[in-house]
Amino acid sequence: MLHIAVFGNSKWSLLMKDILEKEYSDLLIQDGKEGIIVDALVVLGAPQNDSEISVREFAQRYADGKMIAIIIPKEYYIHHNNLVLAFLRSGIDINDIYDGIRLNDRVRTIPKLVAGLITPTLSDPYLSYLEFHVADHCNLNCKYCTHYSPLVTEPVFTDYEQFSSDLRQLKKYIPDIGIIRILGGEPLLNPDLGKFIALTRALYPASIITVVTNGLLIQQMSDDLLALMRDKMAFIHISFYPSLQEKIEEIKRFLYEQRIPYTITEMTTKFNKTQTLTPNTDEDFFYSCFQASCTCLQNGKLAPCYAPFTTKYFNAAFSKELPTDEGIDLYDDELTLIDLKTALLRPMQRCQYCVSGDPYPWEIVGKHSVLEDWVVDFG
Ligand code: SF4
Ligand code: SF4
Numbered sequence: 149m150l151h152i153a154v155f156g157n158s159k160w161s162l163l164m165k166d167i168l169e170k171e172y173s174d175l176l177i178q179d180g181k182e183g184i185i186v187d188a189l190v191v192l193g194a195p196q197n198d199s200e201i202s203v204r205e206f207a208q209r210y211a212d213g214k215m216i217a218i219i220i221p222k223e224y225y226i227h228h229n230n231l232v233l234a235f236l237r238s239g240i241d242i243n244d245i246y247d248g249i250r251l252n253d254r255v256r257t258i259p260k261l262v263a264g265l266i267t268p269t270l271s272d273p274y275l276s277y278l279e280f281h282v283a284d285h286c287n288l289n290c291k292y293c294t295h296y297s298p299l300v301t302e303p304v305f306t307d308y309e310q311f312s313s314d315l316r317q318l319k320k321y322i323p324d325i326g327i328i329r330i331l332g333g334e335p336l337l338n339p340d341l342g343k344f345i346a347l348t349r350a351l352y353p354a355s356i357i358t359v360v361t362n363g364l365l366i367q368q369m370s371d372d373l374l375a376l377m378r379d380k381m382a383f384i385h386i387s388f389y390p391s392l393q394e395k396i397e398e399i400k401r402f403l404y405e406q407r408i409p410y411t412i413t414e415m416t417t418k419f420n421k422t423q424t425l426t427p428n429t430d431e432d433f434f435y436s437c438f439q440a441s442c443t444c445l446q447n448g449k450l451a452p453c454y455a456p457f458t459t460k461y462f463n464a465a466f467s468k469e470l471p472t473d474e475g476i477d478l479y480d481d482e483l484t485l486i487d488l489k490t491a492l493l494r495p496m497q498r499c500q501y502c503v504s505g506d507p508y509p510w511e512i513v514g515k516h517s518v519l520e521d522w523v524v525d526f527g
């Protein structure tokens with residue numbers, strides 16, 4: 149028998165374990181292959197019972213040859229890429245990390261899909277997460293904004309035609325995405341936001357689509373945009389900063405009355421300053437960077453995070469030459485799915501200029517910041 153593990157302890161992980169050990173294992177045995185036993189559920193925190201083990205314990209059993217693979221159910225969406233990076237960091241071979249199919253009742257009744265229940269993550273035409281900007285500038289301008297929005301001197305909206313072409317090009321490689329987040333800057337500043345949402349829904353009918361906003365413009369959203377969001381099942385996610393504190397209950401009521409589902413972060417009172425001008429050659433930083441799974445699409449390229457596309461604003465503001473414009477060229481004729489997914493799991497040159505940094509009180513910097521506001525090694 150093949151001894152493997154499933155990530156997580158949610159109902160999806162338990163369902164995946166059940167299908168693997170019953171339907172899928174039987175199919176393998178009928179096919180003259182070895183069956184499957186799921187030895188453990190791998191959890192990020194402390195194991196709560198005998199069926200759970202930590203990532204470290206899994207890595208040890210894998211190194212000892214006692215387990216040969218890990219399956220990550222697709223329902224972990226936003227965490228999926230971070231999990232893959234964490235397993236790579238623990239010494240698990242990328243070819244032994246598998247994605248599950250989307251688990252829902254309809255899929256479970258279709259035997260031919262059950263036969264393709266798991267796919268090595270590198271050859272799975274699926275991304276758990278994608279984000280894209282519709283505006284690079286913002287109406288809040290927070291100090292230490294990791295997308296450099298306060299350094300964007302003029303309004304910069306994403307070109308719809310270019311984006312439309314890019315998303316269609318991406319779909320040739322990646323026909324399914326778990327969660328797609330539309331952000332910026334402040335996405336509600338873009339008068340064409342509805343067009344971006346409609347196109348995204350048309351190309352990715354199964355994805356969760358969320359508009360990530362600081363909330364300041366929510367009550368000014370047009371009736372047309374609200375109706376389109378209901379129709380296209382697009383949600384709102386509010387990044388909650390102190391400037392919204394007095395209006396937050398009103399905004400929640402507004403979204404409830406408009407029947408727009410929403411989520412809200414805890415109020416952010418601190419930001420980490422995460423940039424350095426002194427190159428850091430420790431590649432390990434990338435594998436533990438939570439933003440390394442914020443796969444970002446812009447101008448025909450895909451990158452592990454937004455930094456290659458927004459660092460130009462930092463360079464222009466302070467006459468620096470940090471790496472920009474890295475990423476995977478979606479229009480490269482030689483590009484394969486495996487190339488694309490492999491590149492998303494590798495550090496970029498730009499990663500050398502990130503550090504974990506220290507927390508500073510959140511505050512608005514406006515459009516007049518100085519270098520010291522952005523880098524840890526100033527002076
Ligand atoms: S709200 Fe603040 S952190 Fe978010 S994009 Fe705007 S300036 Fe950046
Ligand atoms: S540039 Fe690299 S290290 Fe910096 S936030 Fe992006 S993925 Fe993380």
